[in-house]
Each structure stands twice: as structure tokens, then as C-alpha cells.
Amino acid sequence: MIPAAFEYHRPSDIAGALSVLAEHGDEARVLAGGHSLIPMMKLRMADVPHLIDLQDIADLKGITIDGDTVTLGAMTTQHELIADEALFAACPIIREAALQIADPQVRYMGTIGGNVANGDPGNDMPGLMQCLDARFTLVGADGTRSVAARDFYESAYMTERDDEEILTQITFSATGAGYAYEKQKRKIGDYATAACAALITKDGDKVATAAIAMTNLSDIPVLSEAAAAALVGTSCDADAVKAAVAAALEDIDPTEDNRGPVAFKMHVAGIIISRAITRAWSGA
Amino acid sequence: MTKQMITMTVNGEKKEVLAEPRELLIYVLREKMGMTGPHVGCETSHCGACTVEIDGKSVKSCTMFAAQAQGAEITTIEGLGSPDSLHVLQESFKEHHGLQCGYCTPGMITRAHRLLQANPNPTEEEVRFGIAGNICRCTGYQNIVKSILSAAAELNAAKEAAQ
Numbered sequence: 001m002i003p004a005a006f007e008y009h010r011p012s013d014i015a016g017a018l019s020v021l022a023e024h025g026d027e028a029r030v031l032a033g034g035h036s037l038i039p040m041m042k043l044r045m046a047d048v049p050h051l052i053d054l055q056d057i058a059d060l061k062g063i064t065i066d067g068d069t070v071t072l073g074a075m076t077t078q079h080e081l082i083a084d085e086a087l088f089a090a091c092p093i094i095r096e097a098a099l100q101i102a103d104p105q106v107r108y109m110g111t112i113g114g115n116v117a118n119g120d121p122g123n124d125m126p127g128l129m130q131c132l133d134a135r136f137t138l139v140g141a142d143g144t145r146s147v148a149a150r151d152f153y154e155s156a157y158m159t160e161r162d163d164e165e166i167l168t169q170i171t172f173s174a175t176g177a178g179y180a181y182e183k184q185k186r187k188i189g190d191y192a193t194a195a196c197a198a199l200i201t202k203d204g205d206k207v208a209t210a211a212i213a214m215t216n217l218s219d220i221p222v223l224s225e226a227a228a229a230a231l232v233g234t235s236c237d238a239d240a241v242k243a244a245v246a247a248a249l250e251d252i253d254p255t256e257d258n259r260g261p262v263a264f265k266m267h268v269a270g271i272i273i274s275r276a277i278t279r280a281w282s283g284a
Numbered sequence: 285m286t287k288q289m290i291t292m293t294v295n296g297e298k299k300e301v302l303a304e305p306r307e308l309l310i311y312v313l314r315e316k317m318g319m320t321g322p323h324v325g326c327e328t329s330h331c332g333a334c335t336v337e338i339d340g341k342s343v344k345s346c347t348m349f350a351a352q353a354q355g356a357e358i359t360t361i362e363g364l365g366s367p368d369s370l371h372v373l374q375e376s377f378k379e380h381h382g383l384q385c386g387y388c389t390p391g392m393i394t395r396a397h398r399l400l401q402a403n404p405n406p407t408e409e410e411v412r413f414g415i416a417g418n419i420c421r422c423t424g425y426q427n428i429v430k431s432i433l434s435a436a437a438e439l440n441a442a443k444e445a446a447q
Contacts, residue, residue, distance in 0.1 A: 008305035008351045103417030108341035188416040
């Protein structure tokens with residue numbers, strides 16, 4: 001499989017990348033780890049006359065934890081997220097979810113920025129970022145803006161990011177909440193048939209706060225406020241979990257594909273959501 | 285598009301090669317540098333037969349443009365051992381019948397090499413999780429896992445003896 005010809009750019013700073021984007025508009029695309037974009041280029045489903053490799057831009061790399069604020073450079077790889085002990089202490093659900101993405105080789109190359117910016121409904125990090133209420137920093141010719149992960153996704157592969165902007169970093173608060181990222185997949189390396197991120201905090205014996213988000217069960221990640229509301233104030237007993245699952249299932253809209261028909265996906269989603277809530281509560 | 289001169293260090297040797305930006309690393313290694321150890325299996329980022337090591341990372345070289353490897357240090361199976369002097373992993377695969385048809389072997393061994401650098405004493409489960417990006421069409425995983433565990437034990441024994 002040979003992709004169509006393109007011109008390769010490798011700027012050393014963000015300004016350099018933005019100037020190529022400004023010059024070539026929608027004929028240019030940025031390349032992070034490449035494990036979503038390059039397969040699409042090989043299949044000639046993505047036409048990219050100007051490819052901008054971001055690997056030399058030092059400002060896009062690294063994990064910073066400042067007090068309660070966690071900042072991830074967009075070019076941080078899944079492998080680096082998994083290996084970072086300080087990040088694990090500040091937000092352990094990241095490692096748990098990243099370990100469920102693809103396989104070791106892909107995690108060495110795949111980046112958090114690419115995962116959240118691509119808009120692929122199968123990607124695991126967007127739902128997790130909604131669960132964490134993360135914010136994405138977008139840099140363009142007109143300056144820098146910050147967009148909540150919860151407002152970022154419009155439809156499959158369509159996001160709030162403009163063609164001429166680069167997603168440079170991801171910011172969220174450290175959390176000691178009970179957590180779980182549950183994912184059902186056909187085999188290691190696969191995208192989710194259904195996946196669910198859950199974060200739950202406790203006040204006494206009751207649920208104080210909850211965030212429940214789902215992956216690959218709609219054309220965008222789905223944060224279910226109704227599911228969270230069904231849990232808050234309860235002791236997360238079987239009835240409360242059942243009510244939360246029912247509420248979450250109301251919010252998703254899976255489609256039939258090679259991972260199964262809609263009824264099957266609803267069934268799997270129900271089990272996965274229930275497991276995620278139960279496990280997150282057990283660690284709250 | 286015009287070809288570019290790409291410089292990389294492959295198995296310790298500095299190499300220069302002319303390639304179009306769209307040329308994938310696996311083809312540049314195989315067809316322009318004669319490194320036919322890494323194989324083209326699925327060509328869709330799944331099977332791992334094309335795995336090489338780049339700057340300390342296991343990478344599927346069918347999912348990387350050679351231009352991205354400008355300046356990189358690459359190790360292929362050719363850099364691990366030679367027919368006269370097999371690497372411990374190669375010996376171990378031979379000993380434990382970890383090859384079967386042999387097609388996935390270069391990727392398996394290159395991946396296992398990195399795995400043992402990161403985790404010199406893995407459990408069976410860690411080996412299986414660590415080679416999840418490498419598919420064996422003979423489904424000979426039992427012997428592949430055995431080979432890797434045995435190589436790990438041998439490498440650790442040699443390390444201890446040297447101390």
C-alpha cells in the first residue's frame with residue numbers, strides 16, 4: 001500500500017507548524033504518532049498533500065504536574081503516560097485506560113493529542129477526558145483558546161478545532177476519586193465494542209460526585225449526566241447502579257457494525273457501565 | 285514529489301538513502317538497504333512482523349514513513365545476531381521450537397528484545413501482554429512465550445555470573 005505523494009514538513013516549533021497550516025489550509029495536516037492517519041493515507045482514504053510532522057516540537061512534549069493541575073503535552077505517547085509514576089499518583093485512571101489501547105508498538109508511537117484530536121469515536125481518551133472534565137488548548141494564527149473536552153466533539157471526526165489550529169496540550173485536575181475504565185473488545189488491540197470511564201467520590205457512605213462517560217457507543221463520546229445524577233446521594237447499591245445504567249443507556253446511540261448489532265451493543269454497554277460504576281465505587 | 289536524502293543509523297552503521305516522503309520505512313529498509321529481516325505481514329499495523337526498534341521503542345515499520353526516521357537509531361533483527369553468533373533470544377527460539385513457519389519470528393524477537401530491556405524478569409502474563417502486537421499465524425504462542433521466558437532466565441543468569 002503506497003500513499004499518494006505528499007510534501008513532508010518537519011518544523012521545530014509551533015509557529016513553524018502554524019505557518020505551513022496557514023499557507024496550505026485544508027491541504028495540510030499535522031502528524032503526531034501517525035497510527036490513525038498513516039493507515040488512512042495508505043488506504044488513500046485521507047488525502048494529505050502537505051504532512052506536518054510534529055515530532056521535533058519540544059513544546060508539545062512532556063507531563064507537568066503543578067499542585068493539582070495536570071498538563072499533558074499533545075505529543076506525549078501512551079507509553080509515556082503509562083510509565084509516568086507522578087501521573088499515576090495524580091490520576092491513576094490514565095494508566096488504566098492507556099494500557100487498554102491497541103498494543104505495545106502502537107502505544108510507543110500513539111499520542112494523547114492525536115487520540116483526543118482525531119475525533120474517532122473508537123478512541124478511548126476522549127470519553128475519559130470528558131469524565132475528567134479536561135480542557136484542550138488550541139493554538140492558531142489568531143492566538144490560543146481553551147475548549148472543554150465536554151464541548152469539543154461534534155460528530156465522528158468533526159470537532160471544535162479549526163483546520164488551521166493545533167491541539168497543543170490537555171489540562172485537568174488531579175483526582176483521588178475511585179476510578180475504573182472498563183472496555184469490552186473482541187481481542188487485544190481492538191477498538192471498544194463498549195467502554196466506560198467512571199470516577200466516583202464518597203461523602204460518608206454516600207456518593208458525593210460521579211462522572212460516567214462512554215466510548216464507541218455513539219458517533220461522539222458520551223458523558224451521561226443523568227447516570228451521574230442517579231448515583232449522587234445514594235449508597236451505590238444495586239438499585240442505584242441499575243438506575244444509573246438505565247440512564248446511561250438512554251444517552252447512547254450505537255450503530256450496527258462488525259462488532260455486532262445494536263441490541264448486542266446495548267447489552268454489552270449495560271454490563272460494562274455497571275462494572276465500571278461498581279469498581280469505581282469500591283475504590284472511592 | 286522530490287526525493288530527499290534521509291540519514292539514519294541502522295544496526296550501528298550510518299546509512300544515507302534517497303526516498304520520497306511517502307515511502308514507508310519497511311520498504312526503505314528492505315528494498316533500499318537490503319535489510320530483509322523485518323517482514324511485510326499484514327501491512328495494516330496489526331501483525332507486527334515488520335517490528336523494528338527505533339530510539340529504544342518497538343515500532344511497526346509499515347506505519348512510519350522513512351522520513352520520520354531521519355536522524356534515528358534503528359535496530360532490526362540483523363542487528364541482534366548473525367548466523368555464526370546467534371543472539372540469546374534467537375538460540376532460545378531455536379531450542380524451544382518458537383519459530384514454526386518463521387514468518388513472524390523477526391518481529392517477535394525484535395519486540396521480545398525491547399520487552400526484556402524494559403522488564404528483564406517478566407512473568408508469563410507480562411510476556412503475553414508484551415507481545416500482544418505481534419501475531420503468529422501458526423498460533424504457536426506457547427513455544428514463543430516459552431522461548432522468551434527461557435531467554436530472560438539465561439540473560440539474567442549471565443548478568444549475575446558477570447557480577
